[in-house]
Amino acid sequence: MRGELISGKGLEKIESPRYIIFGPNALGRTAEILHSLGLTGTAVVVSGSSVTAVVAKDLIDMLEGDMKVYHVVARQGGIEDVLQVIKEAEERNADFLIGVGGGKPLDVTKLAAAKLGVRYAVVPTSASHDGIASPAVNFSLSKQAETRFGGIRGMEAPTAVVADTRVINRAPPETFKSGFGDLVAKFTAVRDWELAHKLKDEPYSEYAASMSLLSAKIATDHASEIKSGLEESTRILVKALIGSGVAISIAGSSRPASGSEHMFSHALDAIAAKEGVKPAPHGIQVALGTIMMAYLQGQDWKWIREKLREAGVPTTAEEAGLRPDLVVKALTVAHRIRDRYTILGVTGLTPTAAEKLARATGVIR
Numbered sequence: 221m222r223g224e225l226i227s228g229k230g231l232e233k234i235e236s237p238r239y240i241i242f243g244p245n246a247l248g249r250t251a252e253i254l255h256s257l258g259l260t261g262t263a264v265v266v267s268g269s270s271v272t273a274v275v276a277k278d279l280i281d282m283l284e285g286d287m288k289v290y291h292v293v294a295r296q297g298g299i300e301d302v303l304q305v306i307k308e309a310e311e312r313n314a315d316f317l318i319g320v321g322g323g324k325p326l327d328v329t330k331l332a333a334a335k336l337g338v339r340y341a342v343v344p345t346s347a348s349h350d351g352i353a354s355p356a357v358n359f360s361l362s363k364q365a366e367t368r369f370g371g372i373r374g375m376e377a378p379t380a381v382v383a384d385t386r387v388i389n390r391a392p393p394e395t396f397k398s399g400f401g402d403l404v405a406k407f408t409a410v411r412d413w414e415l416a417h418k419l420k421d422e423p424y425s426e427y428a429a430s431m432s433l434l435s436a437k438i439a440t441d442h443a444s445e446i447k448s449g450l451e452e453s454t455r456i457l458v459k460a461l462i463g464s465g466v467a468i469s470i471a472g473s474s475r476p477a478s479g480s481e482h483m484f485s486h487a488l489d490a491i492a493a494k495e496g497v498k499p500a501p502h503g504i505q506v507a508l509g510t511i512m513m514a515y516l517q518g519q520d521w522k523w524i525r526e527k528l529r530e531a532g533v534p535t536t537a538e539e540a541g542l543r544p545d546l547v548v549k550a551l552t553v554a555h556r557i558r559d560r561y562t563i564l565g566v567t568g569l570t571p572t573a574a575e576k577l578a579r580a581t582g583v584i585r
Contacts, residue, residue: 236469237353242383242458244451247343250279250382251286254316257379259339261315262288266305266329269293272321272345275387279320279343290314297324299364305332314338319378322346322395323502327357331365334374341380346391347457348398348503350435353381353465356474358502359486359558377469381462385454393448393532398503399457400446400531404524405481405506406436406464408513412479412562420561425476428467432476435463443530480516480554480562481509487550487557488542500540507533508540511581512551516563521581537584544584548574 239253254260263283267276273293280289292308294301305328309317317340319329326342333340344352351358355377357365365372410429417424438460439446446453467476474482485505492499499505507528514521525535534540537547548571555568569577578584 236466237377237379237381237462239380240353240383240462241381242385242455242462244386245384246382247275247279247384247387248282250341250343251283253380253382254283254341255286259316259341259379260287262290262312263316263318264290264292264305264309264312264314265318265320266292266294266325266332267320268297268322268325269295271390272325275343275345276320279318288312294321294325294328297328298361299368301328302331302335302361302365305329306335309336309338316340316379318343320345322391323349323351323358326351327361330355330357330375330378331361331372334372334376335369337374339376339379341382342378343382343384343387344458345387346395346399347388347454347461348391348395348501349402350461350464350468350477352383352458353377353462354468354474354477356468359482360489377465383458383462385451385458388454388458389449389451391448394501394504396446396448396453396457397531397533398501399461400439400443401503401507401510401528401533403436403439403457403460403464404528405479405510406432406477407519407524408481408510408517408563409475409477409479411517411519412513413475415563416475416561422475422561425471428471428476431467431470432464435460435467438463439531440527443527446531479560480513480564481506483554483557483560483562483564484509484512484550487554488546490557491546491550491553495546497543497546498541500534500542504534504540505542508535508537508542508547508583511535512577512583513563515577515581525581536582537578544578547578547584551577
């Protein structure tokens with residue numbers, strides 16, 4: 221499902237998930253939901269390895285009496301996994317796909333479904349990102365798709381989202397912190413979008429922006445309550461993350477959810493890979509970026525930092541396990557990561573300005 225904005229004028233098209241269910245034992249309702257949506261026949265379930273594969277196996281056991289079900293493990297979350305899913309689906313003549321897991325298996329499912337021209341459902345096993353209900357895939361996979369397929373066309377949001385809070389509650393604490401960080405990022409992402417609209421006449425949707433900010437507000441209003449293993453924490457995060465994903469569908473792009481703070485994180489990922497070091501979880505890197513970009517935007521960055529701390533999210537490079545020099549380097553190249561106008565402008569930050577920014581906000585000491 222997609223959204224389309226035409227310079228803020230003319231026709232607008234909005235598509236969002238047809239069925240969203242979350243709560244304890246939601247997984248057991250999957251067969252019923254799929255049938256009500258006309259998703260019957262043969263399915264390919266896509267999961268990660270280890271824990272998510274166990275959830276996928278449980279789901280397959282529930283579905284096998286109603287339909288033919290096959291399982292593909294997406295081990296890396298890259299384009300080769302997408303090709304493997306496409307091959308399996310074509311060989312099995314699959315009618316639809318089901319993604320089970322965190323960000324990577326769900327993104328692989330989205331892209332494979334788009335290439336196959338079939339619908340798909342998702343069963344998230346963590347609340348670590350806002351891609352649960354959106355038509356967008358992660359930056360790395362989108363770049364791989366551009367190289368392999370010449371771009372991504374026909375990407376849709378899932379037909380159904382089945383979020384079992386008992387499953388999500390078992391995810392590591394870092395996933396909750398990451399999900400909260402990804403939500404707080406909407407404060408800077410929307411401000412970047414507004415800036416691009418004013419300075420570059422970029423299409424802008426007040427509705428999508430408002431929904432994205434509402435998702436961030438829901439999270440920050442309950443920052444001190446976000447704890448792994450708690451039913452209510454999971455409900456808060458899932459609701460907010462799904463809302464952010466729907467905002468992306470309305471906008472027809474990731475603009476309401478991803479700005480300069482995400483570009484910083486993507487730059488950090490690329491630099492870490494070259495240096496042979498492990499980056500921090502996506503949402504935690506984004507949280508650090510949000511603190512710094514809010515400073516540049518003139519927002520109340522100290523309030524944002526305090527909300528992140530209330531939720532137990534790292535607010536320094538040291539706490540996130542990141543080298544300070546890599547943080548500074550990422551700030552200097554973030555503006556080149558993608559063709560998206562943000563507070564970083566077209567020339568970005570000098571090394572001196574980047575270090576001053578990181579120190580002024582306490583991200584590095």
